[in-house]
């Protein structure tokens with residue numbers, strides 16, 4: 001059984017159809033990239049899958065739970081790194097991770113062990129007892145990454161994983177995500193970053209206007225054997241993206257008048 005299954009999902013906000021006829025499935029061992037332009041419906045889909053909002057119609061299943069009917073059960077079982085999420089300003093990383101560990105049902109010893117491991121892995125040991133309000137945006141992002149993986153969930157949802165991270169930490173996080181998915185888990189990454197998706201994902205679904213318009217497998221021998229998906233082949237992911245988004249090659253789109261860089265003298 002797929003660890004994430006979405007069929008006929010629809011969600012509107014007033015007259016805006018944010019998600020419409022969305023359908024896909026993700027298997028264990030996959031690092032699935034949800035790639036789409038601004039407003040494509042990526043965050044809305046993740047919010048439904050993590051039990052944060054109710055859809056208008058469709059069925060969703062995450063690790064055999066129904067996030068629309070049992071959102072707390074789903075949230076206990078998965079890791080979530082929300083878009084622009086930040087840890088509470090009035091807590092320190094240690095206090096916040098203790099809180100998250102408690103909510104996720106971890107023993108205090110295990111929380112302490114995991115906190116130390118993540119602080120070392122992402123290099124924020126010296127900030128463990130500093131209030132978040134006094135941390136940089138990138139340091140806060142490291143704490144948010146740590147909370148998503150603290151309880152070693154089988155499925156992790158991540159909205160823009162590398163935002164605000166310096167290049168060195170970006171490389172570490174990318175390598176970690178690849179190895180985590182390969183360890184019989186599933187990592188679901190929503191991103192605008194085509195290069196990162198091409199580099200780390202095992203499969204990518206291109207989302208526009210609230211639905212997946214095409215999927216591509218990015219590895220020859222997919223770890224998820226049951227996935228039947230067209231390989232990327234000789235195309236670049238950028239080419240596939242540009243062709244599919246709005247059904248036209250956006251490289252031919254008119255330039256933004258008045259915004260051209262001034263000619264060099």
Ligand SMILES: Nc1ncnc2c1ncn2[C@@H]1O[C@H](COP(=O)(O)OP(=O)(O)OP(=O)(O)O)[C@@H](O)[C@H]1O
Nearest residue numbers: 013016017018036037038039040041042043044045
């Ligand atoms: N709470 C809301 N109220 C009204 N409209 C919303 C709300 N949240 C999202 N939308 C609209 O729904 C559509 C899909 O938004 P969503 O945030 O899911 O897209 P996205 O693919 O995550 O975009 P981005 O890459 O810019 O984060 C957009 O048109 C957006 O304006």
